Amino acid sequence: MSMDGPTYTAKLKELRELRKQIAAKEKEEAAAQKRVDAAAAARDELARQRNRIVCDIEGYGKANGETVAKAAGIRPAELAQIAPRLDTTPTDVREARDGVEAPQPTAVREVAEQPTVSESTSALSKAPSAQAPAAEPSDASAELSSHASHEAIDVAEQNAPDPTTVVPAPAQPSKQEAAARVLPSIPEGPEGARFLELAPGLKSTRRRFKQKTREMVFLNTNTGDLVARVNRADKHVRLDLGDRSPGAILDAVLSVAPDTQRIYVTAGNPWHRDEHRYNTLTDAVLAWLSIPSPRWSTDTGQGRDRLAGHFLRARTPVGRFMRADSNDHVEIRSLREWLDQEEDDPALGRDALRALWRALSEHWPDEVVLMGSPGQTGRDLWTRTVPTTGQWAGGYPVMSPELRGLIHATAGQGRVELFAPPGLTQAPELVEYDRTFAYARHTWKSPVGEPRRMTGAAFGALSDSDKKKALFACSHWHVRATVPRGWDHIGLLPAPAPGDRDWHYPAGAGAVFETWASGPEVYGAVTNHLQPWKIEILDGLVWQEGKPLDDWSKKLQAAWAGLKSRADLHGDPRERAVAYLASRAVRAILLQGIGSFASRPGMVTGTARVGEHLPDGVEIIGEHRGVITWQRRTEATDERNSHPEWPMYVWGGARYALLDTNMKGDKVHVGALYVPRDALVAARTDALTLTMDPRWPYHGKPGEYRKKGHLIGPVPWPTTEAELLKLQGEGRAALRTAQAGGAT
Template structure:
């Protein structure tokens, strides 16, 4: 670029800047007009937020925030359930294997979218709560008092995880790069003309090339569902339009078989299109291989080889193993095949009452994601060093809750001896606690708290701060016995299970498969096969990670579209998530399904253990400790699920075992401390590239 073109580009950039400024001003004006109209509507004595929200294109919560008087009575005094990070299909919303819910009139619906040991100090008795601040955090639900709450401590009648008595059927699969048109079917490679890359064009090209058809089409590159993204206000709108475009001779699948999957799965990044041929028995799925791993430019043949290696590795441990559409489905199916055929749990694992499942959904968060800002960290960082816990969740599956849960009230806990209290916190429990940060504390927060505003969780660290929250036993024990200074923790209520090993056999087999594939990737001389083995090992990780997510069984969401003229037919509890000139796209919760494999207590225990290990974990064989609390104050920049970002490298043990801290990136400063997630991710990518370059050199 020369000086003339540089100056011309600057002029063009200023023009774009001015256009953006004008559009933002227009948008602000329209939003102000909308808010004014909502306020006027609220003066009507029968006005309801459920009716106003769809007309305004807002959620009920946003309308109530604007006009608190419109709060529905059923929501008054209750905090919203914490948001969960987006996850691949069947992870965020297990239960999508159920039949497609009935659509509203004129609407098309589809199912949519995881310690350092010291003597424990005495635990304080409950004290009165401090006055509520001006910006109060949302309150988490509690267990009702008396017999009403005690009745929650049971299992759902006639609902339990049992060993399947059938063999899962494999589905014929092809791998398609929609950029190059290369299709791999078994050992054959074809090049297709995909036309406009619509779902219809893909089906026509694949079935023309493979007359016998395919039941699953994995897209390895191209993301064709994003091709018209610039025409829609939201990415999900573009995906929904791509999935729902009419295809002559095909219609939306209504489900089949023992594991019925009905309707399209609308997800911004990893959607699933399910189609059935009109008047025939042919069913086919179009889905992204990104659910399993990041292909990152790998050709379809390499991806095919990765799935072959994955299947071979699983077959060494399950003689009836079948790779299903997603890692979460596969993980769930493989786990059910480890349920004992005889012995203590031969009758299966009963599912908790819906009340306890709802409580765990609302109070048990997933990974810790926190960016720490100046002045708690330096504005100029000497380095940014990334440590990632290898196959982290596999470290925390050796013990899980089983049996009928018991309620442990504050009085019961206080009456126990210190030994009994410690044993309970070491056990499988979920505790409602009031926490006080020590006066001299100068490090990161230890326990999750319900956060103000839209964020789900934060981690208070300001000395003297008191808050009430729910946390798992590993985190509570870490707060009490951390290597710096014990926190004050008051037990207000709790749920305690017996210790069991329902996931141990499943996780051990997956860890062995992962170890075997990782070794193949390291020692394989053929670069393509080495890469395929690497991808297969990542797929095993996804099977365990998202398999655990399916146990959480969050409430289902149904996504639908309604023509603009039929706007009044939108369900009153629906949230508008997108619209264009012809259709309104909405979503609404439908509660918990009768999923026999719903065990949020298992997911909650694993997530709590993983969050605690980010703070401190002991390596007995090395007589060493690792984690955020073993770094100097002010050196932790961020947490991201199972990764730590620090200002200096650490000499932590790494033996290629699950849970070990692996150095993933290192970027030398001085660097401006990131203040947004995008800035952090940019530094992370640069650090990984810098480390890889240094290792290659």
């Protein structure tokens, strides 16, 4: 295009005018953005004040969630995220709501393929390959940076591409990111200091009274076979259970054993009898518990029993009933809580609990009472191990409600995940490896007392050796993690997923996410032998190390070892079966006992006829044919024994052990990171399902991987939990058959 001199001059003048206008608009935009930022900061501060008030209100036992939500100007679902105790949404409504509103995207950002800002950290050298014994990892500090280190980036490195660099978050998060669950953090200033304080006057002390025993019977609802103790003699009868409704079962059992207070259903699952008519098992259980009876109604506790009402659980519900014409209060429970399986012979179930009681009594003489659940029993036994001498003779202090709430929100439990590599629809075989008595491996030390806060800046100021010590201490860390480019294995750290307390494990190369994780997990992510992850410490909590669970755990391990030896060596097949089931019950006591330290208020459900007295504080969730269904949030379990920091540390250690366990005696590492990515089918808390047999060494010690199932294929690759459980059952049966036949 040709242009003469005057036109050129005119165009330059026009450009200068536009430049001035653009500059003016940029100033206007900057000023407007400044006002927007200031308004957003003010709004966020007001929201934090609102959330603090909501959390304070949560401690008031009579607080009404709907009233609080309306006063705060937020939806009930948002209120439940801030203060879970105020969520009174019915279970079925909550499930339906979460299914509609829960967003699918995660809180993970994919790193753009572009030059990025490098942090001033050095790279780790790789350890030996998975086929060789792994050497001791190098210092974690080599790949750890503090939050403050971002402010001191070496200018000379700014243009150097780094495949493990954290990319700054975009100025405006996407809708997917905005919808993802965001974990809480420790506030700054005086409020943050209040988080770290101990709860005044609350300590876990030694229990000296003996629990009250309950008369219990064992019932197979498929056959009607009942085993009970009547007039100091064992009685085995077959009952007519009619329609197997709660009322029919209670009438039949008490006609034979009138002093019964607890019925253990060993097989039959009567609460699932009409499951085909309902969308979920929970709905079927609720319908079964709500079947009206002319003589029985939901136990209201007569104003004294805080746990009155039914526990609405899909597979192990608890029904609590009372008879109007007497003082009979009877529970119907599943023996699966103890044995993790059904048992057709109720006498075998009874003998297993007797063997359990005898094994425990060797370590707790004259103190053992088997309560309704393994968790209740475990915590009761633990209170009898609180020391009477030494530093904690007065009892173990309880942390502030704020910090306990933070741990509840930021510490997930066991890892449950299905792996489905693209393009694979069949597996050549399925091999299940299970960590024996896994949690017992992680109870030898636990966090105690008042924690010390370690900010990112404080962590960054530590020496390399002190950084390593901090991570190996009883600690909990708020981090920003980056999955390195080129990563082609499963995720290493739990991250918040959309939904109520859901977790996932980001593994996409270049993904960046914030989360909380235990010290072993953080250290393992940095030093894993495949490819170190970059971890930025944002904040952390470090406790004094103690042994509050050690004595309790050692006694349970001794009881378990004795029963396991009997199960392996006894000459009578029935005695071997009894000992095996009793050993499973010891495992349940430890597993659920640990979890009970993190227990929170739950929901109980009940029914009543129209016009009958309802317990205080209930919410009516339905009425059908003159029967009202109600629910009520229970109060928190005794706060004196509230220690979520203990299961937090056990769960974190167990999650990392699922990835990497050091078999020091065999000089080899085992776990998910020591098999190819495509060989992983599933992880389930303390077990891995693989498409190959790595033949890991096993010596029968807690925490070691034991081959539990082997199914020769090809078999369809499981894509749902139900499919996996079905194939696992087949694999375990096949392995038992092969072992019985002498096959390897």
